[in-house]
Amino acid sequence: MVAKSQDELERALQDQGYRLTPQRTLILEVIRECDDHVSAEQIYARVREVYPYVNISTVYRTLDLLAGLALVTKTDLGEGRVLYHWAEKGNHHHLICQKCGAVASLDDDLLEPLKQTLLLKFGFQANLDHIAIFGHCAECGSLSPSGHGPH
Amino acid sequence: MVAKSQDELERALQDQGYRLTPQRTLILEVIRECDDHVSAEQIYARVREVYPYVNISTVYRTLDLLAGLALVTKTDLGEGRVLYHWAEKGNHHHLICQKCGAVASLDDDLLEPLKQTLLLKFGFQANLDHIAIFGHCAECGSLSPSGHGPH
């Protein structure tokens, strides 16, 4: 896919009947710059560095708008907040170590077999745009073979 | 695995130095009866039917305790609240339709290949006790092939 320029994106928004405001321009810009997944709060902070009069609710509303247009994807990693990610950067997945917190990336095609299985067996079209898999990484896994205990 | 009786469980708690209170007994009982995943709020409601003087924070504290002892598992399906499940009932997974909300169960061994792959390729011990996979079920998937639009 060809990465769109900021101008193109802004025009696209307008073409679909949405107004172009400085807030939207900024939020759009910030989230496109982020290589990683970011929370609404992080985007808010970044935007405010440039233009301090933006409100957090505007950030949420804009992110919802962009998600509706499939320009950003929302990911809930089950940590009590939602992360956002510029959709053009493509799908990727996470291996998250529950011990040391390390996050590794995981290629799309490793999930392909599972996706196929679900489709064949259940006719279920899995949306694996963003998946988080928790567990223990190589280092932490080898250290503690044991299981649970009182915390 | 052999299912433990209520008595055994209560003794086990005491053996580990935890006190046995009516609240804990009740919460333990309620969550064991639930075949499904339940929220703290649901457990709270059930407990209060029997003993109305229980507080929601006690429910949370007890659930945390039981989760620490690996007697219950916590599952975050990304719906803004955590679901609890009696651990002895075994692992199972969910196929959740993002359109109609239907939830289907998924057997453990369908995820086994993925688990193996992760272990071999990355040495990553995936904890797939409870996994939620979002997407479109057979019915909803066949109805709308199209994608996103402004909402």
Place this chain on the structure above:
DNA sequence: TTGCGTGCAAACGGTTTGCAGGAAC
């Protein structure tokens, strides 16, 4: 000039916490 988008503030819902009193051991 129209009405969409914004800032503000307040509300929300699930969850956590500090504290003092009470119950289990």
Place this chain on the structure above:
DNA sequence: GTTCCTGCAAACCGTTTGCACGCAA
């Protein structure tokens, strides 16, 4: 008698909402 556990109330945190104003079109 100690210590853990509980109820209460308030705080928390991410997110949403109602409203009136202001700016993009």
